[in-house]
Amino acid sequence: MEPLTFDYDYLHLRVDRGIFEQFSLATPADSFRIPLRWLGATILYKKPAKPGKLYIGSVRDPGAALYGTDRQAFWYSTSPSFEIPPADEALFRAYFSEVAALADRRVVTG
Known part of the structure; x- marks a missing residue:
């Protein structure tokens, strides 16, 4: 099976053999790697119609949603330091x- 990849601006996301990897092409030292079982991701929008911030990290409970993860479910999270316009959230979703x-995990919708 080919790796599942996603590129957005200077962010490169990749899943291969049960491992998720995040790479920043702007700052290569800012990478993150984790088994899918513990992966969590969310985009936090503080104000309507304003860009939000992507958070990717590990969750405390592997039963937590993989995407749309509640911020309280994270054990550790990192942000690639850029904003995502609301119109682009669908690409990440x-x-x-x-x-x-x-990963046989769920996504929070709405």
Whole structure:
């Protein structure tokens, strides 16, 4: 099976053999790697119609949602330091929905 990848601006996301990897092409030292079982991701929007911030990290409970993860469910999270416009959230939701299906995990909708 080919790796499942997603590129957005300078962010490169990749899933291969049950491992999720995040790479920042702007700052290569800012990478993150974790088994899908513990992966959590969410985009936090503080104000309507304003860009939000992507958080990716490990969750305390592998039963937590893989995407749309409640911030309280994170054991550790990192942000690739850029903002995501609300219109682009659907791109991330689509990618993480595919990742969740591979991991037999759920995605929070709405």
